[in-house]
Amino acid sequence: MLxxxxxxxxxxxxYGIMAEFDDPESLLAAAxxxxxxxxxxxxxxxxxxxxxxxxxxxxxxxxxxRVVFAGGLVGAVGxxxxxxxxxxxxxxxxxxxxxxxxxxxxxxxxxxxMVLVACITAVVGMLALNGLPQPYHPVFNIDEFARASRxxxxxxxxxxxxxxxxxxxxxxxxxxxPREVMDVPR
Amino acid sequence: MTPADPVTIQIGRWQRNSLLVGIAGAVLAVVALLIDxxxxxxxxxxxxxxxxxxxxxxxxxxxxxHVVGGKWGMLIRxxxxxxxxxxxxxxxxxxxxxxxxxxxxxxxxxxxxxxxxIQSKAAYLNVPFFIGRAVFYFAIWFLYSHLLSKWSAxxxxxxxxxxxxxxxxxxxxxxxxxxxxxxxxxxxxxxxLEPHWFSTIYGAMFMIGEMVESFAFVxxxxxxxxxxxxxxxxxxxxxxxxxxxxxxxxxxxxAYLSFSQFLIxxxxxxxxxxxxxxxxxxxxxxxxxxxxxxxxFAVPFLLLLMxxxxxxxxxxxxxxxxxxxxxxxxVYWITEPAFYGQRLSIHWADLVLPVAVGGxxxxxxxxxxxxxxxxxxxxxRLQGAPRETVAF
Numbered sequence: 044m045l046x047x048x049x050x051x052x053x054x055x056x057x058y059g060i061m062a063e064f065d066d067p068e069s070l071l072a073a074a075x076x077x078x079x080x081x082x083x084x085x086x087x088x089x090x091x092x093x094x095x096x097x098x099x100x101x102x103x104x105x106x107x108x109r110v111v112f113a114g115g116l117v118g119a120v121g122x123x124x125x126x127x128x129x130x131x132x133x134x135x136x137x138x139x140x141x142x143x144x145x146x147x148x149x150x151x152x153x154x155x156x157m158v159l160v161a162c163i164t165a166v167v168g169m170l171a172l173n174g175l176p177q178p179y180h181p182v183f184n185i186d187e188f189a190r191a192s193r194x195x196x197x198x199x200x201x202x203x204x205x206x207x208x209x210x211x212x213x214x215x216x217x218x219x220x221p222r223e224v225m226d227v228p229r
Numbered sequence: 230m231t232p233a234d235p236v237t238i239q240i241g242r243w244q245r246n247s248l249l250v251g252i253a254g255a256v257l258a259v260v261a262l263l264i265d266x267x268x269x270x271x272x273x274x275x276x277x278x279x280x281x282x283x284x285x286x287x288x289x290x291x292x293x294x295h296v297v298g299g300k301w302g303m304l305i306r307x308x309x310x311x312x313x314x315x316x317x318x319x320x321x322x323x324x325x326x327x328x329x330x331x332x333x334x335x336x337x338x339x340x341x342x343x344x345x346x347i348q349s350k351a352a353y354l355n356v357p358f359f360i361g362r363a364v365f366y367f368a369i370w371f372l373y374s375h376l377l378s379k380w381s382a383x384x385x386x387x388x389x390x391x392x393x394x395x396x397x398x399x400x401x402x403x404x405x406x407x408x409x410x411x412x413x414x415x416x417x418x419x420x421x422l423e424p425h426w427f428s429t430i431y432g433a434m435f436m437i438g439e440m441v442e443s444f445a446f447v448x449x450x451x452x453x454x455x456x457x458x459x460x461x462x463x464x465x466x467x468x469x470x471x472x473x474x475x476x477x478x479x480x481x482x483x484a485y486l487s488f489s490q491f492l493i494x495x496x497x498x499x500x501x502x503x504x505x506x507x508x509x510x511x512x513x514x515x516x517x518x519x520x521x522x523x524x525x526f527a528v529p530f531l532l533l534l535m536x537x538x539x540x541x542x543x544x545x546x547x548x549x550x551x552x553x554x555x556x557x558x559x560v561y562w563i564t565e566p567a568f569y570g571q572r573l574s575i576h577w578a579d580l581v582l583p584v585a586v587g588g589x590x591x592x593x594x595x596x597x598x599x600x601x602x603x604x605x606x607x608x609x610r611l612q613g614a615p616r617e618t619v620a621f
Contacts, residue, residue, distance in 0.1 A: 094467055108536065139498060147495050150488060 058181035058229045059085075059201035060212050061188075062221035067093040070196035073219040074099035077200060080215060084204035088182070088197040107169050114164025115157045122156030123149050184228050199227060236457050237599050244595035251588025258585045261578040268576050270329040275564040276582035277326060278419060279442075279557055280590040281319045282435070285411055286443025287312025288374055289436065292407060295377065295400035298393070300615035301471035304463055306605050308447040310381060311597035313374035318593045320367035322586065326418070327360055336424045346425045354421055362417060366410045373403050378601075385607040393608070411436045422567035426505045428494070434486040438559060441483055444476040445552035452546045459603050466540045467615045473539030476552065480533070484526045508566045513573030517562045524555045557583060 064070045067089060074087050078101050087093075087100050097103075126149035130136070135143050170176075182188050182199060191197050198221075200212050209226075216224045262269040291309040294302030302309075330337040336354040341347045347354065377396055384392045412432025420431055448469070455464040494502045510518055529548055538544045561579070605611055 094465070105536075112534070147492055150492065 056229050057202045057209060058184075058227040059199045059207075060209070060216060061182065061185065061197055061199040061225050061227050062216040062219060063187060063223045063225070064196040064198070064221055067091075067096075067196055069220065070198055071096055071099055073198050073216075073221070076219060077198065077215070081206050082200050082204050082212075084201040084207070086199050086201070088188070088191040088199070090192050090194060090196075093196075104172075106172055107165065110168035110172075111161050111165045114168070115161035118160025119153050119157035121160070122153040125156070126152050181227050181229050185225050187223070187225065195222075236454065236459070236603065239457065240595050240599040244592050244599070247588050247591035247595060249588075251585060251590075251592055254581055254585025254588050257581045258578070261581060265578075266329070267332055268578050269582075270325070270332050271565065271568050272576060272578035272582040273325055273329075273586070274333060274418070275561055275579070276586040277319075277322055278415075278564060279560045279583060280586045281316075281322075282439030282556075282560065283443055283446060283590065284312050284315045284319050285370070285407075285436070286439035286441075287447070288316065288370060289404070289407055289411075289440050290443055290447070291377055292373070292400040292403045295396045296404060298397065298610065299471070300610055300613070301468060301475060303608065303611045304460060304468055304604060305447040305451055305472065306381065306608075307601055307603050308450055308598065309443070310374070310378045310601070311594050312443065312447070313370075314378055314597045315590055315593045316367065316370045316374055318589070320363075320371070322589070323363055323367075327363070330356060330359070334421055334424075336421060350424060354424060359417055362413065366414045369406060369410050373399070373407070381605060382601060385602060385605060388607045390609065408433070408436060411439075419564055419567075422564070423505060425501060428490050428502075428505075430486055430490045430493075434483065434490060435563070437479055437483045437486060438556060441476060441479045441552055442556035444472065444479060445549040445556070448472050448476060449546055449549040449553065452542045452549070454603065455542065463604060463611065465615075469542060469545050470536070470539045471615050473533055473545050473548075476549070477529070477533035477539075480526070480529055480552070484530075508571050509562060511571040514562065514566055514571070517558065517573065521555065521559050521562060524551060525559055 062073060064073060070087060070089060071093060074085070074096060077085055078099060083101055085100055087096050089096065123146075127144060130145070130148075131143045137143075138145070182191075182197075187195070188197065198216070198219075200207060200216065202209075206212075213224055213226075258269065258273070261272065287309040290302070291306065291313055294306060294309070326333065331339075334354075335341060335344075336347045336350070337356055337359075341351075376399060380392050380396050380399075383389070415432050415435045419435070420427065451460065451464070451472070452469065454460045491506065494506060497503075508514070529552060532538050532544075532548050538548060565579070
C-alpha cells in the first residue's frame, strides 16, 4: 500500500526518464533496444537528422504527406476552376478565335496554385501536427538537455508508456551504456 | 576489379549478351537497309539519337556531380564515366547519318536551292559545315569524358585529393560547354529535319530529357548491381532516395520545358511555328503525345512524390524502367513526325534499330564498366550515407 502510493506519487511529478549519449550510433542502438523492449511512448533528441532514428522509435506517421497531397489537389482543382470560371463564365472573350475553354492557358496557374496551396498546407499542417510552437516542454527542466542542440543525443522514455516503471525503466536505460540517466520532472 | 571477381564475370556476361543482341539486330538492320534505304535511315536516326542521348546524359550527370560533389553521385560515378566513354563509338555510329544526309535532311538535297527559307539559312545548314560541327562536338565531348575518367582513375591510385578540385574546375565550365554543344548538336541532327521551324527551348528540352533517361538507366543498373559486392556494402536507402529525387526533379524540369514550348507556340499560333505540333498531334500521333503526357509526366510524378517509392529498391527500379521505355517513345515522337507528318505509321525497322544500336551501346558500355573498380575507392566522400533529406 505504501509502495503504491509512493509510485503513484512519483508518477505524478515524473514526465519520463532520459538517457544521454555521446554519438548518434549509440542513440540509434538504444532507441532500437527500447522499441524491442516494448516501449512505445518515447522520443529521441539529436542536434542533427539521424538516418533511421524515426523508424527506430516507431514513428511512422505520414499525416503531413497526406495533408500536403490533399492541399495540392485542392490548389490544382481550384486553380483550374478559377481560370475556367473567369474565361468561360465571368468574362467570356474571344481571343484569337480559340474556344472559351482553352485549357493549355490554364496550366501554369493550375500548377502554381497547386504548389502554393501544397506549401502552405505543408507549413501549417506540420505545425498543427507536431504541436509547435510549444512554450513549455518538460524535457527542458533538465539543464543538460540544452546540449541536445549542440553535441549530445538523448532518448526519453515517457511515464505515459504502458510498460513504464520508474525503477525498471531506469535500470533498463542504464544497461544501454549512456553517459547519464536522469529523471525528467514534469 | 580482378577478372575473377563475381561482379566482373557478371558484367562480362552482360557484355557478351548485349553484343549478341546487337549483332542480331544489326543483321536485321542490314536487311532493312537492303529493302528500304530511306526507312532504314529514318529508324536509324531515332535509335541513334536515343542512345547517343544516353551517353551524353551520363556525361552531363558526371559534370554536375563533380561540380556539386554530393554523396548521391558517388555510387553512380563509375556508371556515368563508362557511359561517357562510349561517346567515341557513338561518333563512329554517326557515319550512316552523314552518308544518308541527302535522304534525311531536305536542306541537303539539290532542290533546296529553290526554297528561299532554306537558302537564308544555307550559311549554317550546308553539308561540309554540318560534318565539321559534328566532328567538333564529338572532339569536345571526348575531351571531357577522357579527362574526367582519367583523373578519376588517378584518384583511385594516388588518393591525391587535389584531383577532386581539378575535376571540379574542369566540370563547372564544362556544364556550359556541354549545354551549348548538345543544343547545337540537336539543332543540327533533329531540328533541321524541319528547316523552316525553330524553337530556342529545344536544345535544353532534349538535353534534360536525356538526363532523365540516363538517371533512369544508372539507377536501374545500380539497383541490380547492389545485390553483389562491392556496391552492396555502400548502397543505403538514402542513396536511392536522393537519386530518385534527382530523377524526379529532372523529369519535372523536362515537363516544364516541354510544356513551355507547347504553350508559347500554341498561344502564338503562327503559320511558321504551329506545323510542328500539327504534325505531332494529328492522325494517331495525338495518342502518342497523350501517352507521353501520362507516362512521362503524370504517372512518374505521382509515384516519385511518394517517399516509400524512392526508398524501396524494387519500386524505384520499376519507375526507372518506365522512364527508360517512355524516353524512347518521346524521342520517336520528336523525331519521326518530321518524315510522316500527320500520319502515325510504325515500321518494323523502328523496333529493330533501337535494339541493334542499343545492343552495341550496351556492349561498349559494359566493356568500359568492367575495366575500372565499380566504386571510386580513392574518393574520401565515398564512405557513409548521404545526409538524410528532411524535406521529402
